[in-house]
Amino acid sequence: MKRIAKGDEDAFRCLYDEFGAYVFKIVAMQLHNNSKAEELTQDIFLKIWRFASKYDPSRPFKPWLSRVVSNEIISYRRAQEERTESIEELAETGYTPAEEMDSYRDRQLSDDISYELQNAMGILTDNQRQVVVMKYYEGLKIREIADGLGIGESAVKARLYTALETLSTTAQRGKNGL
Amino acid sequence: MDCKKIREEFIEYLEGSLSRGRHETFEKHLADCRECKKEFEAFKALTEKVAKHLESQASSLNPPAMLWGKILKEAQSSKKHRRFSFLLKPAIGIAACLAILLAGVFTPVFGAEGNLINYISSNMINSAANDLESIYQDEQSGGIYKTVAIDKAIQDAGLTGEQYWDLRDKGLTDKDILIAAYIKNNTNTQFDNIVDLRLAPWGWGRIANYLGVSVFSVDPAIAAPIIERKRMILDASELEINAEVLDHTIVPMNFGGPIPVPQDALPVDESGNPMSWEEVKMMGCARMRFEMKHGAPGPRPVIMPGHCPNEYFETTGDIADIEEGIATIQTPQGPMQVRLIEGETAMMGEIGEGMPIRVRGLRFGPRMIARFVAPVGENKNGQSQPKNPKDGGNNTQAPSSGNKTGENKSTPKSPANSGTKDTPKKTSTGNKNQSGTPDYLNSTFETTLKNISETKITTDVGQFLINQNTLVTVKFDGNEFALHPKILSIIAKNTKLTVSTKNGISTTILIPNAGFSIKKLWMIKDDFRNMRLLCVNETLAEKIVQLIPETFASDFDGIQIPPQKIPEEIRPGNTLWILEYKNQALHIAHADRPQPPEEIRGEVSEKTVSFIVINGRQINVLSSTECECAGKGRGSCSRNEINVGDKAVAIVFKINDKTVATKVVKMPKGMGGMGQGDTKKLPKFQIESLTRTQNGIQITFKDGPVLLITPKTAIKIIQNDAEEIPGSPEDLRAGMIVGVEFSNRQALQIIIEP
Numbered sequence: 001m002k003r004i005a006k007g008d009e010d011a012f013r014c015l016y017d018e019f020g021a022y023v024f025k026i027v028a029m030q031l032h033n034n035s036k037a038e039e040l041t042q043d044i045f046l047k048i049w050r051f052a053s054k055y056d057p058s059r060p061f062k063p064w065l066s067r068v069v070s071n072e073i074i075s076y077r078r079a080q081e082e083r084t085e086s087i088e089e090l091a092e093t094g095y096t097p098a099e100e101m102d103s104y105r106d107r108q109l110s111d112d113i114s115y116e117l118q119n120a121m122g123i124l125t126d127n128q129r130q131v132v133v134m135k136y137y138e139g140l141k142i143r144e145i146a147d148g149l150g151i152g153e154s155a156v157k158a159r160l161y162t163a164l165e166t167l168s169t170t171a172q173r174g175k176n177g178l
Numbered sequence: 179m180d181c182k183k184i185r186e187e188f189i190e191y192l193e194g195s196l197s198r199g200r201h202e203t204f205e206k207h208l209a210d211c212r213e214c215k216k217e218f219e220a221f222k223a224l225t226e227k228v229a230k231h232l233e234s235q236a237s238s239l240n241p242p243a244m245l246w247g248k249i250l251k252e253a254q255s256s257k258k259h260r261r262f263s264f265l266l267k268p269a270i271g272i273a274a275c276l277a278i279l280l281a282g283v284f285t286p287v288f289g290a291e292g293n294l295i296n297y298i299s300s301n302m303i304n305s306a307a308n309d310l311e312s313i314y315q316d317e318q319s320g321g322i323y324k325t326v327a328i329d330k331a332i333q334d335a336g337l338t339g340e341q342y343w344d345l346r347d348k349g350l351t352d353k354d355i356l357i358a359a360y361i362k363n364n365t366n367t368q369f370d371n372i373v374d375l376r377l378a379p380w381g382w383g384r385i386a387n388y389l390g391v392s393v394f395s396v397d398p399a400i401a402a403p404i405i406e407r408k409r410m411i412l413d414a415s416e417l418e419i420n421a422e423v424l425d426h427t428i429v430p431m432n433f434g435g436p437i438p439v440p441q442d443a444l445p446v447d448e449s450g451n452p453m454s455w456e457e458v459k460m461m462g463c464a465r466m467r468f469e470m471k472h473g474a475p476g477p478r479p480v481i482m483p484g485h486c487p488n489e490y491f492e493t494t495g496d497i498a499d500i501e502e503g504i505a506t507i508q509t510p511q512g513p514m515q516v517r518l519i520e521g522e523t524a525m526m527g528e529i530g531e532g533m534p535i536r537v538r539g540l541r542f543g544p545r546m547i548a549r550f551v552a553p554v555g556e557n558k559n560g561q562s563q564p565k566n567p568k569d570g571g572n573n574t575q576a577p578s579s580g581n582k583t584g585e586n587k588s589t590p591k592s593p594a595n596s597g598t599k600d601t602p603k604k605t606s607t608g609n610k611n612q613s614g615t616p617d618y619l620n621s622t623f624e625t626t627l628k629n630i631s632e633t634k635i636t637t638d639v640g641q642f643l644i645n646q647n648t649l650v651t652v653k654f655d656g657n658e659f660a661l662h663p664k665i666l667s668i669i670a671k672n673t674k675l676t677v678s679t680k681n682g683i684s685t686t687i688l689i690p691n692a693g694f695s696i697k698k699l700w701m702i703k704d705d706f707r708n709m710r711l712l713c714v715n716e717t718l719a720e721k722i723v724q725l726i727p728e729t730f731a732s733d734f735d736g737i738q739i740p741p742q743k744i745p746e747e748i749r750p751g752n753t754l755w756i757l758e759y760k761n762q763a764l765h766i767a768h769a770d771r772p773q774p775p776e777e778i779r780g781e782v783s784e785k786t787v788s789f790i791v792i793n794g795r796q797i798n799v800l801s802s803t804e805c806e807c808a809g810k811g812r813g814s815c816s817r818n819e820i821n822v823g824d825k826a827v828a829i830v831f832k833i834n835d836k837t838v839a840t841k842v843v844k845m846p847k848g849m850g851g852m853g854q855g856d857t858k859k860l861p862k863f864q865i866e867s868l869t870r871t872q873n874g875i876q877i878t879f880k881d882g883p884v885l886l887i888t889p890k891t892a893i894k895i896i897q898n899d900a901e902e903i904p905g906s907p908e909d910l911r912a913g914m915i916v917g918v919e920f921s922n923r924q925a926l927q928i929i930i931e932p
Binding site for chain 1: 186189190193195221224225228229231232233235236239240241242245246248249250252253254818
């Protein structure tokens with residue numbers, strides 16, 4: 001990062017090689033839009049290029065990168081007028097997943113639920129999907145996610161639990177053809 | 179601790195962030211409470227499935243190969259301004275305020291826009307209109323989109339094809355014309371007045387504000403119809419365009435580039451009767467209707483003779499004058515003005531005033547556009563003659579790629595006296611006419627490449643068709659490599675080449691060693707699937723070579739491998755020849771048999787930025803070496819997280835006795851024995867034998883397949899708690915029963931269970 005801060009393009013390339021695909025995947029999974037993911041990945045790396053000097057080398061890089069990615073996604077979403085239909089909105093229309101969330105073990109999922117999970121991921125709110133990807137793809141801890149998003153750990157946990165419940169229930173409903 | 183509290187700590191427990199005391203309490207509760215234990219196991223299984231699903235989803239998501247190029251370009255652009263940015267930052271706001279205050283006084287500050295407000299408006303307008311350009315860029319069927327989208331746009335503006343070309347002649351771009359059409363439709367202004375303002379030159383923001391057009395409506399007014407149009411094209415079951423027909427290529431009459439038609443396409447007429455491509459070509463221009471298949475023409479184009487509004491012509495005459503790309507040709511019927519298309523008009527460097535030429539092209543009302551111009555052959559009476567006396571010198575005739583030299587009677591004049599400035603070097607070994615000009619349609623000559631596509635090559639002496647029999651080769655050190663024309667399109671223009679033609683179709687195109695570096699010995703070290711190579715040369719200097727989609731490969735015997743086979747055939751550890759140009763691989767070939775990978779496992783005893791030492795062996799770790807932390811869950815860890823004292827497995831190969839790592843896996847501390855795990859649905863086989871071969875490790879199963887283990891084979895070990903950790907081929911032993919996933923005799927995944 002020091003070399004990048006000095007304008008070293010080779011170092012920048014190395015960084016892209018190591019994290020380019022990783023960043024793209026995270027953004028694409030969160031936005032469900034590959035072309036936007038490409039744009040945002042470009043913006044993210046340009047920010048790293050411009051603000052590399054702000055990186056504190058005494059701190060681990062990956063959480064820092066994760067924070068940059070999160071900020072960019074948040075900014076992008078704020079700029080969007082359209083909002084993904086949220087689970088709360090679905091609840092207003094009579095869909096109440098909480099009714100079916102008594103127990104995880106009652107909803108043991110089989111191995112071939114990828115399709116249902118895929119659909120279920122689409123029903124999550126942006127915030128829920130964000131924490132799910134950060135937790136279960138990026139492998140970040142609750143504290144790191146909270147730092148990255150600038151919210152409390154309890155809020156992260158709440159979003160995660162709600163998201164997992166939604167995923168579980170929705171995937172099961174899909175599997176059962178409901 | 180109650181059950182509710184325990185269940186709220188599932189996540190922290192799994193990520194290991196509970197304090198020691200709480201951790202123990204948690205485990206004790208689970209041991210005592212069967213309900214919570216079941217609940218926890220279900221929760222854990224769910225999170226694993228979610229993680230696995232995300233990983234699976236991620237594996238199919240890859241950034242476009244060209245993304246890095248875009249980022250670098252932007253970064254370099256910002257770098258130029260970087261050192262001044264600290265001065266500019268506070269100044270921008272002040273400058274903006276001043277600009278508004280002084281708008282109209284210091285107009286040169288904002289160039290053609292005049293002031294800041296116009297400047298901002300212009301940006302908004304241009305931004306919306308940029309979608310027009312994106313509609314046909316980087317698209318396989320970009321020609322179709324461009325043709326239809328612009329056609330629709332100029333229709334909306336009430337323009338004819340001829341008016342469109344007039345505007346293009348005046349220097350307006352497609353985007354300009356679209357914006358002008360939009361402004362015309364939103365004001366009562368005459369189109370010509372808008373064009374005049376644009377040519378003044380005024381910026382679009384200034385014009386819009388001057389004419390009272392709200393820039394806030396530009397996006398829906400400009401971009402939305404274009405995007406909608408594209409969607410319609412993509413969804414269309416049928417499409418109609420006017421086109422010139424070449425061999426399995428249709429060239430839209432007014433706009434866009436050549437559109438390839440499937441080789442097996444069989445044209446039919448409106449009644450459904452089959453037509454040959456020769457018959458279609460004879461028409462020169464036709465109204466074509468075809469089905470759209472995945473955004474490209476389908477196999478059954480319908481030809482509608484007589485529906486094409488633009489006339490195709492072929493004539494001969496003497497050039498009376500050439501000015502700004504417009505040639506005035508004296509024909510027996512009178513002077514004719516023909517616009518010559520740079521790059522699409524053959525012999526551009528050869529023609530000049532006084533020269534007798536033959537012209538083929540398209541007519542739009544009173545205007546002519548030459549698509550092909552060739553000097554005529556020997557002329558005995560000094561008079562240019564029309565080819566078809568019935569139609570005079572302006573007759574509509576079929577295009578022909580044949581050599582018509584000598585068919586007319588006009589007197590040839592020396593190119594040296596023709597007034598043209600850049601006569602190309604001629605090394606013709608074929609026919610020449612009496613003026614000494616090579617017959618470019620049937621000869622071999624040296625020329626300079628301007629552009630090359632799958633269907634044609636444009637040189638400084640004209641344009642020649644490429645068909646499937648054309649051999650495109652590059653020569654280096656006495657060796658010739660066959661290349662796909664697409665590959666050469668990447669090479670910089672102005673490369674010297676030798677072209678042999680027959681009847682106007684190029685038979686061979688030979689590129690000598692010019693303009694690009696060739697054949698370096700590299701060893702692959704990175705994954706091909708992301709279309710990028712990290713190659714390492716003999717001195718271990720790193721080099722990144724972009725693998726472009728058109729890159730071709732050869733195997734050991736020089737047999738060409740289709741591009742889509744590259745990821746299968748070329749693997750890390752192989753030594754290759756790479757024909758490289760500006761860090762892009764154009765052609766690759768095996769230089770050596772692939773070396774099998776080796777695994778080194780043990781404790782990391784020493785570590786620097788560039789290498790680690792495991793079991794006394796120094797292993798070079800390069801910037802792209804994959805590093806994983808076993809048991810860490812999803813994602814990988816960086817080299818920074820691998821430290822002295824860690825247990826690690828490195829997958830390595832050698833270059834000149836130096837060991838280079840492709841992957842380093844840090845093993846979790848206290849990795850215990852193997853427990854019962856879930857082997858999913860993988861079939862189980864017993865290992866009979868393991869043999870190290872040149873291509874990797876061959877594994878023979880009892881009553882099962884014989885498979886090859888490569889560095890890409892995922893080998894996993896199930897731990898007690900069903901957690902999977904990465905393994906290596908060294909973990910495999912004869913007699914072991916393992917779960918196996920495989921494809922094409924290659925092991926994709928092997929799961930070891932106790």
